[in-house]
Amino acid sequence: MTFNVMQGGGARRPRIIDQIAQSNATIVGLTEIRCNNLDRWIDGLTRLGYTHIEHSCPEAAGHDKTHSVLIASRVPVQRVPLEAVEDPARWVAVYAPSLDVDVLCVHIPGTPDDKVRPGTHSLLGVERKQMMWEAVIGYVRPRKDKRLIVMGDFNTGRNDIDKTPDGTPYKCAEFIDQLDALGLVDTFRALHPTKREYTWYSRSKRSGRELNGFRLDHIFVSTALSYGIVATDHVHHVRGLVAKGGLSDHAMVMAELDLTVMALDLIA
Template sequence: MTIRIATLNIRHGGSKFSDALSTRLLGYDADLLVVTEFRANEAGTTLVAQLEDAGYTTTHPMAEPKQNTVLIASRSPIDRAAPFTRDLPGRHLWCAEFDGTLVCGVYLPQAHAKLPYWEALIDRARRSGVDLLIGDFNTGNNDLDKEPKGTKFIGPETPGRLIATGYTDVWRSLHPTAREYSWFSRPGDNGFRLDYIFAAPEFAERVVACEFDHAPRLARETDHSALVASFN
């Protein structure tokens, strides 16, 4: 049995292109969707209804209508959902469990504000039994994960520290020397890889594909590319 996972940042809740984005997300025919920059507003309510009409179970944290957060949608019923930690705002790290799999949807803030969330993940994710960390991490290393002329990342060591706890950067594991980016700066048009799937060993050994889909970004439905992975 193949499990298909997709994640996409829909940019400020996606209200300007809500129909196109819902069609895009449903078109991935994924077993699990992690939608970042989701907003709990009218557009968000519509997206949830469209996903649930298509057979998904959904969960997201409480947030103000203009706050960016995470939506998790699963074909399997979600057994429980909760913030990753009570020590930080739940809208950036939201977890759901289904079929014995624990997933953390991730939307990290920018600049130095993201560092406490990284520290929490590095310290607790493996110990807490999180199988998959999925979403927009707003971080990468300053080598292959950004164009050389682009602004340097804050916290470039954090992905490596997370990997050292036992996770695999799924896309990088299949593309060890490639440069491919999920977001481009304006102005400057410099590319950065911001969107990731990190997998615990029992999932990492089952990966068969992980690729970026640049179509939603190129169509200007959002400013990010989607990341789509398949596991046996």
């Protein structure tokens, strides 16, 4: 399961944790975690049985509000060190020995997310986005033949189906094709190849009404795990205006995998 908790979750955190409990997921990937309430997230998740937690918040972050990523697991996981990237707070990788599964959770920057870098040139959002996508591809390539899950908020989709027709075209959409070329399978598309369904909507600044929809949040699996895709779902009731009880501006994304199914099991 993966969920963008929106700006650290704030006062919504207890209700988000209740929703995670209802999901009964084995491994959870959360994006837009903030370091200033990290301890509360860890405490709440641990109480649910997620006793193995890795996150990207710097050790001395304190009250820092930088968007970060967290993986919470019911089974033991080992942190996987990654090569230096421009936005290290936006991804976490682990390995679950008992499942023999590698997991990467990412929050790829959006095109508007420019970044000021003191002492050097600033980065445009599209530059940050491309750099992180390149890093994701670099992580996937040597693991493509293993049991691999890559999930999170990608701020990216396919322009022909993963947005409403009037929605702004995605930048870096070609990287979705690169994942496909490496054998990664979009769990939602595996079961719903032509369905138009979205995890985030732009809104009118004046009225707050939803405008264009985009499928930004995904769970991809390697070919080795794709044979065991049982179910996928977008949990939409959590998405909405906070003032009206919404938990986030994103839908929660679920995928159920049968890790015992192998390619040979499907050969008659």
